[in-house]
Amino acid sequence: MRAHQQHLMDHLLPKLTLDPASLGSMPLTRFPPGLTQLRLEVGFGGGEHLAHEARLHPHIAFIGCEPFANGVARLLVDIDAGQLTNVRIYPDDAGAIIDALPAACLAGVDVLFPDPWPKRRQQQRRFISDARLIALARVMQQGASLRFATDIDDYAAWTLARIARSPHFLWRATRADDWRQPWPEWPGTRYEAKAKAAGRPSVWLVFERNAVPATSIA
Ligand SMILES: C[S@@+](CC[C@H](N)C(=O)[O-])C[C@H]1O[C@@H](n2cnc3c(N)ncnc32)[C@H](O)[C@@H]1O
Structure with missing residues (x-):
């Protein structure tokens, strides 16, 4: 891990980390005001998709889960460079966050x-x-x-x-292209x-x- 990534792991990650035990009934309150929806990405790897989505949808709040420390560090570089305020991280098994979230909160x-x-x-x-x-x-x-x-x-x-x-x-796919092609903006x-x-x-x-x-x- 490079020095800059280690710095972000030490100083930025603690500010962005969600604790499932204290997630509460209104997870959007863990984000800046004005965000209207909450989405979850499981196993974001190097975080390139999550950072892209966060940049594309600044009004949506994103939780990313990934236990692989180098991947978390890579995402932190993108969050820092892009000043992405709509991302929170759980650097561990997504199952713990899913179990802690309130009912019907994810879009x-x-x-x-x-x-x-x-x-x-x-x-x-x-x-x-x-x-x-x-x-x-x-x-x-x-x-x-x-x-x-x-x-x-x-x-x-x-x-x-x-x-x-x-x-x-439900799976609404009707043509092979529906599963052979990624969704728009992939x-x-x-x-x-x-x-x-x-x-x-x-x-x-x-x-x-x-x-x-x-x-x-x-
Ligand atoms: C094959 S990689 C894909 C990473 C990324 N989504 C991509 O497309 O490049 C799968 C990732 O899922 C993570 N992972 C595995 N089990 C997980 C879990 N229970 N919760 C969160 N992440 C998990 C792994 O650490 C790994 O980084």
Whole structure:
């Protein structure tokens, strides 16, 4: 880690870090006034997508979760350079933030190139699971988008199977282009670039939180 990154880790990160235990019922109060929506990015890696979104949507509040310290340091460089005041960070497992958020507070969730865990015996470690979709359904508003990208065919099929049996999410794709093309304004990510260089095409899936209340879960 370069000296500038270490400086930001020591001095900027503490100001931007969210503590799940004290998140409270109004997470937007952890941001400057005037922000109207809250979105979450899980596993932001080097943070290039999160910084891009924060620059593009200055009226939206973003929470980014990433346990990889070098990735957090890279995002801090972008936050500092761009004076992005609408980003807060949880430098650890996103599950803790999801569990701590109040119901129906998120207007969107991005899970971009999550760790693939390709071996069968490791697949239970994948971020997307039936239980995780239930946890996400609780904190997402009706109509909110869950955006998922992967370069691993098997992970795309895994996720689609869990969405199909979830009572809380819809997949509205109608044409192959809906999943072969990223959504508008996609800036690319470090991991996507690696996949492309290795000849692995990516899949982009956008799911919608439907109107079924999370409390109806058996
Ligand atoms: C394959 S990388 C992709 C990073 C980035 N999204 C990209 O597209 O370049 C997956 C990232 O997810 C992070 N990660 C894994 N499990 C996580 C979790 N439970 N909560 C938050 N981040 C997680 C890893 O540390 C890693 O940086």
